Amino acid sequence: MATGSAMSWTDDEGNHDGAPGRSGDSSRRLVEAAVEAFADRGYHATTTRDIATRVGLSPAALYVHFPSKQALLTEISVVGHEAALDLVERSVTGPGSAMTRLRAAIRAFTAWHAERHRVARVVQHELAALAPEHRDRVLGMRRRIEGAVEAQLVAGNASGEMDVPDPRAVARALLSLSVDVARWYDPRGSRTAAEIGELYADLAARMVCARPDQAGNEGDRT
Amino acid sequence: MATGSAMSWTDDEGNHDGAPGRSGDSSRRLVEAAVEAFADRGYHATTTRDIATRVGLSPAALYVHFPSKQALLTEISVVGHEAALDLVERSVTGPGSAMTRLRAAIRAFTAWHAERHRVARVVQHELAALAPEHRDRVLGMRRRIEGAVEAQLVAGNASGEMDVPDPRAVARALLSLSVDVARWYDPRGSRTAAEIGELYADLAARMVCARPDQAGNEGDRT
DNA sequence: GTCTATACGATGATAGAC
DNA sequence: GTCTATCATCGTATAGAC
Structure with a gap:
C-alpha cells in the first residue's frame, strides 16, 4: 500500500454507513474521483479543483487527506500495479502446465484491464507523470510481471507444448496486447471483461502453441 | 493535410538551405518540436514556451505559424492518421491472398508505430485532447482502418485459409497490439522497427490461421 | 475535517516595436 | 517573422477561522 490512507478503494464494496451516496470516507472517495479524472482527462489536465469538486469538497479539503496531487497519483499507480502483479503471480504459481498457467495469467490480466479500465489507464498511461523514486518502485513490479x-x-518451449522463438519479445507482446485493452475498452460494448479475457487467452494460446490443434483450452475455462 | 502550413514535416529529409542546424522552415520545425514534446510529456503538460524554445524562438513567434496550441495537435493527429490509414489501405489492396494482405498490413502498421513512435504516441494517446470537430474526422479514419x-x-474465413470466430473483435485486437508498440518502443532496444513488424505479422498469422503449419510467410517477406 | 480567502508562479495568448 | 513586454486566467498549495 502506498500510504495506508485509503486502504480499500480498490474494492467496490458499498457504503458502510446509512447515508445514501455518502460514504463518509473522504480519502477513499477522493482516490476514486482522482481515478475517474486522471483516466478521462489525464493527470496533467486534471485539476485538484476537479477532484475535490467531484467529491463535493472545497479545493482545500483535499490537502487534509493527501499532501499533493502527486501523492494521489502515486497511491493509484502503486496499488494498481500491486493488484496486477498479484493476479499474474497467482496465475503462474497455480496448477497445470505452462500453457494452462499462461492462459490463466493472460485471462486474469486482460480481464482486469477491462473490468478496472479506469485504474488501468492511469497505471499504464501516467508512468511518466510519476516522481522518479516512485517510478523506480513501479518499474520493478513491471519487470516481475514480464518475467513471470x-x-x-x-517452460512451454522446454516441455514441447509451445514453440516460441523469442520468449522475451513474445512475452512483451502478450502483455502489451492485454494492457492496451484499457485504452479502448468501453463497458457499454457488447463484450464483458471476462469474455475479452477468455478471447485473449485463446489468442495467446494460438500465438505460442507448438501444435495448433491443441491451442484451445484444456478444460481450464472454469 | 490539416492546414497545408507544414507540408512535409512527416518526411525526414535534410535541410534545404546551407545553414547547419537551421532549416529556415519554422512551421515544420515547430511541428517536429511539438511532436517530441507531446510524445514525451503529453499535450496538456507541454507548454507553448516549451515548443517555441526547442526551436529557438520566442513564445510569441509560435502564433505567427499556428493560431493555437490546439492547431498544432490537430495538424499532428490528422497527418499521422492519414499516414497510418494510407499504409493499411495500400496493403489490403495489394497482391496476394487475404493472409498475404493481412500480413502486409500488420507488418507496415506495426513498423510505422515503432519507426515513428513519437508521432504515433500523439496520434494514439491524445485523441481526447482533440477538439470535437477534429476528433470526429479522425474517428472516421480509424473506422476505415479497422474495417480494412x-x-x-x-475474406480469409471465406477462402478457408483463416479460422476467425469473431472477425471484429480479432481485428481490433490485432490493431491494438500494433498500436501499443508506440507506447513501449525504444529505438535503443535490440530490435529494429522492421523486425518488430515482421514478428507481429507472424504472430497475427498464427492468431488467425486455419491450419497452423501454414502460419508462416508465403514468400512475401521480400 | 471542512470552509473561505488568498498567495504566487505558470500558462495561453496578444500588442506593438523592429 | 521575430522580438520584448504584458495581460488575464488558471492551478497548486497554504493560512487561519470554525
Missing part, C-alpha cells in the same frame, strides 16, 4: 510470463514461455 | 483489417479476416 516469459518464464511460462520458456 | 476486418475485411481481410472475413
Whole structure:
C-alpha cells in the first residue's frame, strides 16, 4: 500500500454507513474521483479543483487527506500495479502446465484491464507523470510481471507444448496486447471483461502453441 | 493535410538551405518540436514556451505559424492518421491472398508505430485532447482502418485459409497490439522497427490461421 | 475535517516595436 | 517573422477561522 490512507478503494464494496451516496470516507472517495479524472482527462489536465469538486469538497479539503496531487497519483499507480502483479503471480504459481498457467495469467490480466479500465489507464498511461523514486518502485513490479510470463514461455518451449522463438519479445507482446485493452475498452460494448479475457487467452494460446490443434483450452475455462 | 502550413514535416529529409542546424522552415520545425514534446510529456503538460524554445524562438513567434496550441495537435493527429490509414489501405489492396494482405498490413502498421513512435504516441494517446470537430474526422479514419483489417479476416474465413470466430473483435485486437508498440518502443532496444513488424505479422498469422503449419510467410517477406 | 480567502508562479495568448 | 513586454486566467498549495 502506498500510504495506508485509503486502504480499500480498490474494492467496490458499498457504503458502510446509512447515508445514501455518502460514504463518509473522504480519502477513499477522493482516490476514486482522482481515478475517474486522471483516466478521462489525464493527470496533467486534471485539476485538484476537479477532484475535490467531484467529491463535493472545497479545493482545500483535499490537502487534509493527501499532501499533493502527486501523492494521489502515486497511491493509484502503486496499488494498481500491486493488484496486477498479484493476479499474474497467482496465475503462474497455480496448477497445470505452462500453457494452462499462461492462459490463466493472460485471462486474469486482460480481464482486469477491462473490468478496472479506469485504474488501468492511469497505471499504464501516467508512468511518466510519476516522481522518479516512485517510478523506480513501479518499474520493478513491471519487470516481475514480464518475467513471470516469459518464464511460462520458456517452460512451454522446454516441455514441447509451445514453440516460441523469442520468449522475451513474445512475452512483451502478450502483455502489451492485454494492457492496451484499457485504452479502448468501453463497458457499454457488447463484450464483458471476462469474455475479452477468455478471447485473449485463446489468442495467446494460438500465438505460442507448438501444435495448433491443441491451442484451445484444456478444460481450464472454469 | 490539416492546414497545408507544414507540408512535409512527416518526411525526414535534410535541410534545404546551407545553414547547419537551421532549416529556415519554422512551421515544420515547430511541428517536429511539438511532436517530441507531446510524445514525451503529453499535450496538456507541454507548454507553448516549451515548443517555441526547442526551436529557438520566442513564445510569441509560435502564433505567427499556428493560431493555437490546439492547431498544432490537430495538424499532428490528422497527418499521422492519414499516414497510418494510407499504409493499411495500400496493403489490403495489394497482391496476394487475404493472409498475404493481412500480413502486409500488420507488418507496415506495426513498423510505422515503432519507426515513428513519437508521432504515433500523439496520434494514439491524445485523441481526447482533440477538439470535437477534429476528433470526429479522425474517428472516421480509424473506422476505415479497422474495417480494412476486418475485411481481410472475413475474406480469409471465406477462402478457408483463416479460422476467425469473431472477425471484429480479432481485428481490433490485432490493431491494438500494433498500436501499443508506440507506447513501449525504444529505438535503443535490440530490435529494429522492421523486425518488430515482421514478428507481429507472424504472430497475427498464427492468431488467425486455419491450419497452423501454414502460419508462416508465403514468400512475401521480400 | 471542512470552509473561505488568498498567495504566487505558470500558462495561453496578444500588442506593438523592429 | 521575430522580438520584448504584458495581460488575464488558471492551478497548486497554504493560512487561519470554525
